[in-house]
Amino acid sequence: MADSRLTILGCGSAKPTKTTSPSGQLVDLHDKRFLVDCGEGVLLTMQRLGIRTGRLYSIFISHLHGDHCFGLIGLLTTLSMLKRTQPMHIYAQPDLQKLLQPLLDYHCADRQYDIVFHPINPRKHEVIYRDRTVSVETIPLKHGVPTCGFLFCETRRVKKEDGSFDHVTRKKYAYCSDTQYSEKIVPVIDGVETLYHESTFLQSMEERSKEVKHSTAADAAKIAALAHAGKLILGHYSARVEDHSLFLDEAKPIFENTILAEENDVIEL
Numbered sequence: 001m002a003d004s005r006l007t008i009l010g011c012g013s014a015k016p017t018k019t020t021s022p023s024g025q026l027v028d029l030h031d032k033r034f035l036v037d038c039g040e041g042v043l044l045t046m047q048r049l050g051i052r053t054g055r056l057y058s059i060f061i062s063h064l065h066g067d068h069c070f071g072l073i074g075l076l077t078t079l080s081m082l083k084r085t086q087p088m089h090i091y092a093q094p095d096l097q098k099l100l101q102p103l104l105d106y107h108c109a110d111r112q113y114d115i116v117f118h119p120i121n122p123r124k125h126e127v128i129y130r131d132r133t134v135s136v137e138t139i140p141l142k143h144g145v146p147t148c149g150f151l152f153c154e155t156r157r158v159k160k161e162d163g164s165f166d167h168v169t170r171k172k173y174a175y176c177s178d179t180q181y182s183e184k185i186v187p188v189i190d191g192v193e194t195l196y197h198e199s200t201f202l203q204s205m206e207e208r209s210k211e212v213k214h215s216t217a218a219d220a221a222k223i224a225a226l227a228h229a230g231k232l233i234l235g236h237y238s239a240r241v242e243d244h245s246l247f248l249d250e251a252k253p254i255f256e257n258t259i260l261a262e263e264n265d266v267i268e269l
């Protein structure tokens with residue numbers, strides 16, 4: 001399963017810094033490629049890493065704060081310049097289409113490919129995507145605006161005695177950003193091999209984290225422990241914290257197998 005990996009395209013919060021741009025990740029599962037969130041700078045990082053967009057058919061957007069979707073119009077316009085013809089599927093809450101459509105009509109009306117919007121309900125835990133080897137479920141999160149994370153499951157079809165098929169999960173990856181500490185997500189992500197959980201703030205900024213509905217590194221670690229996760233990846237760092245190792249120092253005593261997301265990182269899933 002070495003072909004299942006996560007590429008960090010952006011791991012900062014709203015304000016870009018010298019080393020971080022806003023959220024974006026590429027999830028490769030088998031031969032499938034998914035983009036999760038598309039902050040400003042995501043396309044640039046993909047270009048820098050030599051990542052081609054030909055195999056990218058699906059984009060998942062967690063919520064409509066700009067640091068998770070401002071990169072979309074640039075990406076979709078560039079795909080048009082690259083003469084893309086295959087459709088692109090976007091899974092997001094319905095308001096995204098309302099916001100994006102006028103920009104697409106203005107900048108990208110002559111594109112040769114279809115953009116298919118799939119409206120999702122971020123308040124409900126449900127399967128929103130399924131093919132033969134991968135399924136994606138929403139993870140309702142607790143943030144200032146309607147937000148959901150995504151649970152990627154590598155599945156295998158097993159034939160049952162009656163001749164019908166069942167989907168057996170082999171490996172799971174959970175993306176949880178942005179959210180304040182919420183134990184409600186634990187049953188949804190229980191037993192996940194890899195968990196990305198935002199850790200915008202340090203313990204010293206705990207009050208601020210509650211005000212703006214984000215998490216500290218310790219919050220992320222507590223959720224990882226409660227969910228029996230295999231590994232925790234921290235990210236969505238506040239621009240006010242330059243030294244990311246401080247997040248690790250606060251998470252590790254609670255959940256040992258924690259690593260930091262840094263831009264351009266490729267992490268095996």
Ligand SMILES: [Zn+2]
Pocket residue numbers: 013014023065067068178236
């Ligand atoms: Zn954010």
Ligand SMILES: [Zn+2]
Pocket residue numbers: 063065143178
């Ligand atoms: Zn947000």
